[in-house]
Amino acid sequence: MVNKFGQPIDPGSGTYTKYLGTLARNANLAPLCYKTWWEMPKQLKEDMWNIVKGKYDVRIMSKHRTISSIEKKWRGYKCELKSEYYSVRDTDAERLANPPPDVEKEHWEFLVRHWGTPMAKEVSKKNKECRGKQTMIHTTGTKSFARVSAEIEEDESIQLSRADLFICTHINKDGKATDAAASEMIISFHASILQKRGHVP
Structure with a gap:
């Protein structure tokens, strides 16, 4: 498939x-x-x-x-x-x-x-x-991002964006980013989303 x-x-x-x-x-x-x-x-x-x-x-x-x-x-x-x-x-x-x-x-x-x-x-x-x-560490192991995305979308009946997938694959079980570079990227994604929704001037 x-x-x-x-x-x-x-x-x-x-x-x-x-x-x-x-x-x-x-x-x-x-x-x-x-x-x-x-x-x-x-x-x-x-x-x-x-x-x-x-x-x-x-x-x-x-x-x-x-x-x-x-x-x-x-x-x-x-x-x-x-x-x-x-x-x-x-x-x-x-x-x-x-x-x-x-x-x-x-x-x-x-x-x-x-x-x-x-x-x-x-x-x-x-x-x-x-x-x-290349400092950003992901948490998927040998599983491809494509397969991770498909499994999440099927289990939760949602459509993941590229930003959503990045966040899902770069946070640990405790909800924290895998490293500083990933953390900065996630913060950037959140800021971009807030801007699009008009919550940030």
């Missing part, structure tokens, strides 16, 4: 998401020998979509989100490999001599060469800085 945006929301969506992760780690379907997802051949992406359609009852409206999810997991897999097998070594010789056990030799050699380039190092630096600024 999907919502109006093509996002899976049924209880089995967790298994579905994990399955997409296995596709992202498949060397034949999603090779690691590409610098970015955009360089990945369109036919490979189409092959993955067809595999998903063959296993799950998915609609065409879910295609973009499905491929995007695989992309995110593919990039996450590369980050995992870099952290566990590349960054822990001092030289390329050591990295090449100690490759990940489940990665093809040619793919690992490509990644080692690529990550050592000035451009890749600059991109990595910027990404690290961006991640450092």
Whole structure:
């Protein structure tokens, strides 16, 4: 089952998401020998979509989100490999001599060469800085926001706005925000609502 945006929301969506992760780690379907997802051949992406359609009852409206999810997991897999097998070594010789056990030799050699380039190092630096600024913690665990929204709307017979969903997923059981950044955002939402209702000059 999907919502109006093509996002899976049924209880089995967790298994579905994990399955997409296995596709992202498949060397034949999603090779690691590409610098970015955009360089990945369109036919490979189409092959993955067809595999998903063959296993799950998915609609065409879910295609973009499905491929995007695989992309995110593919990039996450590369980050995992870099952290566990590349960054822990001092030289390329050591990295090449100690490759990940489940990665093809040619793919690992490509990644080692690529990550050592000035451009890749600059991109990595910027990404690290961006991640450092991401301070808002949510409370949904592995459950997607789409599924959380669907469950609340069904249980309480209401229609959640994006602000409502943010608040529901960024407060603890005691009703307090998960962190300072989330608290500021929630206060901003409340102020905006009051302004729209004419309660704030």
